Amino acid sequence: MFPEGYFFLHALYGLSWVEIGMREPVGDRSTALREVRWALAKLDSPSGRAPFSPGLTPPYGVFHRGWSNWLRGGVLSLQPAGHRNPGEARRFTRDSAALAAAFDTSRSPYLEAYPGQVWPVDSTVAIASLRLHDALLPDRFTETVQRWVREVRGRLDPRTGLLPHRADPDTGDPIEVARGTSQSLIQRFLIDIDPVFAGEQYLRFRDRYLASPLGLGPAVREYPEGMDGPADIDSGPLPLGVSLSASVVTIGAAQVHGDVPLAAALAGVSELAGLPVDTPWTKRYAFGLVPVGDAFLAWSKSARPWVAKAPPPPPAQISGWWRVPLLSLLAVLAAAPWLPTLVRRHRRHRRRT
Template identity: 30%
Template sequence: MKRKATLSLLALLTALWATFSFPHYHYPAPDELHRKARYLEQQLSARSNQPSDLTRLEQLNPEWGLFSLSYAAYAFTNMAQLDSTFRPEAAKYVQLAIEKARTGRIPQSFQDIDAAPFTDSITSVLYLGHLNLMLGCHRLLNPVSPYRTLHDSLSASLHRRLAAVPGHCLESYDGGTWVPDNTVALASLHLHSELTGSPYRAFCQQWFSYARQHLCDPATGLLLSKPANRHQAAEEPRGSHLGWSIAFLYRFAPTFAAEQYQLYQQHCSTNFGVLRLYRERAGDYTTDIGDVDSGPLVLGFSIPANAFAFSNAVAMRDFRNAQRLRRVISIGGREIEADDALHYGVRFVDLPVSPMAEALVLHAETMTPWRKSSVIQ
């Protein structure tokens, strides 16, 4: 009798494991996406002197404010690719994001750009890369975008500086250079080429060929977080940076992105069947408070590593793995709905990350190619 009960329990557990392991990820329904976009639109439409989640986040960390704006713009662009009827709204929302990124506290927080924000005196590839990609998104959505001249001049400046600097990686802050921030700038140059026929696409190809040889960890083949230069030593590959880099490599070097995605899984993840978890560093099982990029580490696993891996899985159409990662995000988040708008809070702790979390997740769950052929001429 006991043996029968044991066998029945094992059969039930096996069935449950199969139920949760095998279903594949599907893009959310349009209604759900639009309710999420509505929350972000409310944040973008709020005046700078009005209390809002975005204003509070900018005050806490201007970098997070920038990411809220840029990832919202990328998410809206994804949505317009998936649903052409959303294009006019997407163009409107991206323009709101661009205007907030160009004014106020965010640009003032980046070195040397408060006085002359769109000249060669700008040093931060972090700021300029995201701004230029947002400009490209608006031009993709609206071929007569009022930002065309700015997009052309900023792309020319980024290309000139990237081509001239040793190692082809620009600084985000004085003395600090990160590979993932440069992948955003390169994605912006590739999109400019797609839209205008400019020659920057060729430089993007040269960059990832260079990266394969000089910007990857010899032991794992994964992209470094920081390149070695006269200001800094190289920093090992990190999950919170790798997933970010892969998401933008996908825009200009999809084959290289796919290679990095496979290596990322091989060296930094553990498959539990129902879930797949990603570590911040290969072979590191540390539990501690982490840092500003990784957040808390539990046995080496970090929240950002898993969140960005989710965007990678959707981009690579690895929908079975995407579903596992979506479950991880669902465990840590709770839905909040008000005024026909949907956003998320962090479960278990009071962590003020809205609207950045919403923008990142909406971008991840809608990852899709940006095609010029879908632009309405």
């Protein structure tokens, strides 16, 4: 598992429980709250902080602090206004203020996740958590968020017009082209920061990264159309240039943007390619060998905006006929073992006649 695997697994578990809790009546959220608080405690534990540096600003870096703060806001989202835990509210405000101060004093809109290393997706999550704070508690961080959006607009990847995959730690200038693994997450969070900017970015992402390898259904490329590049620990293997992890996470991005046809199609492909195994109590993918993949699927399939209103659906880019080539291939594969028997029977029938 990648270095942040322990952290990510618990973060996604907690965030999925937030989504479940939000769908329950206020009085029926005790189980969700218990599970989210348990997951949040894991992020705050020595094991949760182990891969990260306490010497960064903010301590442990923007990856750890951003995702933790988003989940902390999720805990408060499950509690009705006026009945929120005061200690949890104070901690959320304190951590949000530390993040805002780091952004306000940085030359770059992107903070470090590790010493000397910057991925814009991590700062996107952190800024979304500030918007969540101001949606739940008195407004404090509007100027920080607005400044961040302005600065990001001036530092987009020149090839794609999207937020880059990696950026210079001092200036925030792009140093690596936008990639599917980070874009699928960025598109999930950006809508809760600036819905107009997010809508523009989502359409660019969809136009440049959505593919249909061999005509067998939608998937998300790791690199933009017309460009290939190496796989890494984030993307996993890239068969035909497709990132399976980005394809899964884009289910959630499509859902928060109201792109129901794409979300449903990607989810349908995941049911086949993910090799699901059902038991009376659970459902696991990839034979249960990649728990973080299960967590990403649960989180993605339950996605909806936390701050912004649900947007109008974008123009559909995928037809309901996408299943036909895939189902045809499956029919051929299913029939293949029977072909020798059918041929023999046909020959015997011809000899008799």
